[in-house]
Amino acid sequence: xxxxxxxxxxxxxxxxxxxxxxxxxxxxxxxxxxxxxxxxxxxxxxxxxxxxxxxxxxxxxxxxxxxxxxxxxxxxxxxxxxxxxxxxxxxxxxxxxxxxxxxxxxxxxxxxxxxxxxxxxxxxxxxxxxxxxxxxxxxxxxxxxxxxxxxxxxxxxxxxxxxxxxxxxxxxxxxxxxxxxxxxxxxxxxxxxxxxxxxxxxxxxxxxxxxxxxxxxxxxxxxxxxxxxxxxxxxxxxxxxxxxxxxxxxxxxxxxxxxxxxxxxxxxxxxxxxxxxxxxxxxxxxxxxxxxxxxxxxxxxxxxxxxxxxxxxxxxxxxxxxxxxxxxxxxxxxxxxxxxxxxxxxxxxxxxxxxxxxxxxxxxxxxxxxxxxxxxxxxxxxxxxxxxxxxxxxxxxxxxxxxxxxxxxxxxxxxxxxxxxxxxxxxxxxxxxxxxxxxxxxxxxxxxxxxxxxxxxxxxxxxxxxxxxxxxxxxxxxxxxxxxxxxxxxxxxxxxxxxxxxxxxxxxxxxxxxxxxxxxxxxxxxxxxxxxxxxxxxxxxxxxxxxxxxxxxxxxxxxxxxxxxxxxxxxxxxxxxxxxxxxxxxxxxxxxxxxxxxxxxxxxxxxxxxxxxxxxxxxxxxxxxxxxxxxxxxxxxxxxx
DNA sequence: AAAACTCGGATACGCAAG
DNA sequence: CTTGCGTATCCGAGTTTT
Numbered sequence: 001x002x003x004x005x006x007x008x009x010x011x012x013x014x015x016x017x018x019x020x021x022x023x024x025x026x027x028x029x030x031x032x033x034x035x036x037x038x039x040x041x042x043x044x045x046x047x048x049x050x051x052x053x054x055x056x057x058x059x060x061x062x063x064x065x066x067x068x069x070x071x072x073x074x075x076x077x078x079x080x081x082x083x084x085x086x087x088x089x090x091x092x093x094x095x096x097x098x099x100x101x102x103x104x105x106x107x108x109x110x111x112x113x114x115x116x117x118x119x120x121x122x123x124x125x126x127x128x129x130x131x132x133x134x135x136x137x138x139x140x141x142x143x144x145x146x147x148x149x150x151x152x153x154x155x156x157x158x159x160x161x162x163x164x165x166x167x168x169x170x171x172x173x174x175x176x177x178x179x180x181x182x183x184x185x186x187x188x189x190x191x192x193x194x195x196x197x198x199x200x201x202x203x204x205x206x207x208x209x210x211x212x213x214x215x216x217x218x219x220x221x222x223x224x225x226x227x228x229x230x231x232x233x234x235x236x237x238x239x240x241x242x243x244x245x246x247x248x249x250x251x252x253x254x255x256x257x258x259x260x261x262x263x264x265x266x267x268x269x270x271x272x273x274x275x276x277x278x279x280x281x282x283x284x285x286x287x288x289x290x291x292x293x294x295x296x297x298x299x300x301x302x303x304x305x306x307x308x309x310x311x312x313x314x315x316x317x318x319x320x321x322x323x324x325x326x327x328x329x330x331x332x333x334x335x336x337x338x339x340x341x342x343x344x345x346x347x348x349x350x351x352x353x354x355x356x357x358x359x360x361x362x363x364x365x366x367x368x369x370x371x372x373x374x375x376x377x378x379x380x381x382x383x384x385x386x387x388x389x390x391x392x393x394x395x396x397x398x399x400x401x402x403x404x405x406x407x408x409x410x411x412x413x414x415x416x417x418x419x420x421x422x423x424x425x426x427x428x429x430x431x432x433x434x435x436x437x438x439x440x441x442x443x444x445x446x447x448x449x450x451x452x453x454x455x456x457x458x459x460x461x462x463x464x465x466x467x468x469x470x471x472x473x474x475x476x477x478x479x480x481x482x483x484x485x486x487x488x489x490x491x492x493x494x495x496x497x498x499x500x501x502x503x504x505x506x507x508x509x510x511x512x513x514x515x516x517x518x519x520x521x522x523x524x525x526x527x528x529x530x531x532x533x534x535x536x537x538x539x540x541x542x543x544x545x546x547x548x549x550x551x552x553x554x555x556x557x558x559x560x561x562x563x564x565x566x567x568x569x570x571x572x573x574x575x576x577x578x579x580x581x582x583x584x585x586x587x588x589x590x591x592x593x594x595x596x597x598x599x600x601x602x603x604x605x606x607x608x609x610x611x612x613x614x615x616x617x618x619x620x621x622x623x624x625x626x627x628x629x630x631x632x633x634x635x636x637x638x639x640x641x
Numbered sequence: 642a643a644a645a646c647t648c649g650g651a652t653a654c655g656c657a658a659g
Numbered sequence: 660c661t662t663g664c665g666t667a668t669c670c671g672a673g674t675t676t677t
Contacts (some may be wrong), residue, residue: 170671171659295653297654309654329670330670331669331670333651333652333653333668333669334652335651335652336651338654363669364670365668365669365670366670400654408669409668409669410668410669410670411670412669412670412671413670413671414671414672417646417647418645418646419643419647420646445667447668448667448668449664449667449668484645485642485643485644486644487642487643488643488646491670493670494671495670495671496670525670599670601670602670602671603670603671603672604671605670606669606670606671607650607651607652607668607669607671608668608669608671608672609650609669609671609672610649610650610651610671610672611648611650611653611671611672611673612671612672613650613651613671642677643676643677644675644676644677645674645675645676645677646673646674646675646676647672647673647674647675648671648673648674649668650669651668651669652668652669653666653668654665654666654667654668655662655664655665655667655668655669656665656666656667657662657663657664658661658662658663658664659660659661659662659663659664
């Protein structure tokens with residue numbers, strides 16, 4: 001079972017390299033600087049890796065005046081001079097962009113710091129601003145100011161895993177001018193960071209080496225860990241056995257289970273194919289260019305029902321391990337760097353990218369970051385129709401042979417105009433069944449673009465809401481009636497989970513929670529997560545659901561009532577209401593959450609958006625940081641008790 | 642307020658050629 | 660292995676009409 005030491009691969013999917021950055025779990029509920037991707041295995045470092053290098057830099061080129069590279073804490077060559085000056089620089093002349101300030105303030109950062117960070121980084125470099133703010137919190141242990149009460153971190157000695165790494169750090173809530181002098185540990189940490197070590201690695205190393213370890217011991221430890229990681233990087237061999245040093249592995253280590261077949265030839269064949277596949281995946285998921293994301297092909301995540309069994313195993317970082325379980329979703333084809341940022345905020349867990357075309361008759365490419373086990377998944381039954389013709393039998397009769405689609409494209413919130421289907425009809429009416437190739441091509445292009453189906457001779461149509469309901473795995477009429485107009489139905493559906501896909505991932509919870517679970521559901525929409533759990537037969541005890549759309553809340557609640565749920569549904573209309581205070585009350589009254597699930601708004605991330613595809617900092621999509629915040633707050637509060 | 646309509650970009654992939 | 664070009668995809672936004 002022992003793999004070749006030099007090939008042993010726990011992290012087939014590393015996307016960062018030997019200079020990973022990515023501290024996490026900082027008491028302030030804020031964490032860390034996102035990973036700085038650099039060259040692979042030290043070899044590809046080259047010119048690309050000089051200096052700070054992630055996507056924000058490219059943005060600067062276009063949108064912002066050039067900023068000095070020192071604006072970034074973790075520069076590669078400049079080796080992490082903390083540019084943050086924790087002193088009291090008076091900042092009366094704040095940036096003009098008050099909107100930006102308030103956005104950061106809403107995220108929980110103190111106003112003064114926001115202003116300072118903006119001054120340091122320039123208004124347009126939001127990534128760097130965020131990083132600076134997080135670094136303030138990391139290095140100064142002053143948690144972002146909460147609008148309401150926040151758990152008292154000074155008692156974090158007893159906190160759960162999430163804060164253990166910094167557990168001896170006192171924090172003085174909200175009083176910036178009243179900062180305690182740095183403790184010895186903090187000083188050491190700061191020193192290591194100044195020396196250029198990633199804060200995350202430094203803090204882990206300090207924990208491992210013990211209280212009174214010397215700097216030399218700690219740096220030795222970090223070097224050893226980095227070498228181990230470099231060795232891992234050579235992996236490409238699927239053989240991996242969990243071993244005693246498992247903890248030392250890259251936290252996001254994911255590996256392939258060893259093949260069981262003993263026949264040499266088959267084994268070798270399998271091996272070759274696997275290596276190839278793995279290499280491709282490894283190389284491409286996040287490349288050194290600052291998060292260019294390339295998705296696994298086929299996009300089957302860590303396994304789909306039609307495969308005999310998942311071929312992937314992974315080890316999660318300690319801090320990511322539940323309770324609670326968490327599950328975060330968003331569109332797979334996000335702009336550069338987005339998934340990398342998401343992942344770096346969520347314990348560097350590799351997103352599971354899945355196209356729901358493997359679960360239904362319609363595509364839906366999504367990434368899921370979660371800490372659920374991967375073994376023993378079971379699909380929702382009955383297996384839904386897998387082709388357009390099975391899903392929409394009435395279309396078969398009119399489907400021209402030259403339209404070769406068997407799967408629909410992604411269901412979106414917008415739908416084709418009647419004008420378009422009219423143009424299509426007219427274009428086809430001039431011919432019999434065999435229009436010229438040019439016309440065929442145009443029609444098919446439009447059909448694909450707008451997900452049209454054939455409902456009559458020469459007649460195409462967009463999907464009806466009830467058809468979308470079943471494609472997405474919802475019960476018929478889930479979104480119908482009760483005062484919900486068609487537009488709202490389509491919008492709610494377009495923004496939803498594909499239930500079968502999510503249920504497949506969540507199915508592992510069934511045996512763990514035979515008596516039901518408590519769910520914190522963020523950005524619930526029309527209740528895809530709950531429908532999935534319900535259809536899996538997992539009783540819902542308490543569901544706290546946050547959803548801003550009134551229509552969606554109504555849809556969800558009427559489903560809840562019509563399915564005679566035994567548990568309690570608490571719905572909240574704004575995620576910002578869910579502060580530490582409220583969470584603590586909810587946790588006390590429910591006994592804690594078993595699952596925190598949600599997909600934050602994608603509209604600033606989705607490829608369909610031509611107007612405001614601003615990435616994670618977009619107006620709506622930045623709510624991801626609330627998912628992150630709430631996850632950490634819940635972990636903290638639950639860890640306390 | 643809901644429906645209808647117009648607008649049209651970032652990203653990645655496959656392929657051929659250097 | 661890299662570069663350039665054509666192609667396919669996409670949980671949308673903004674404005675006008677009903």
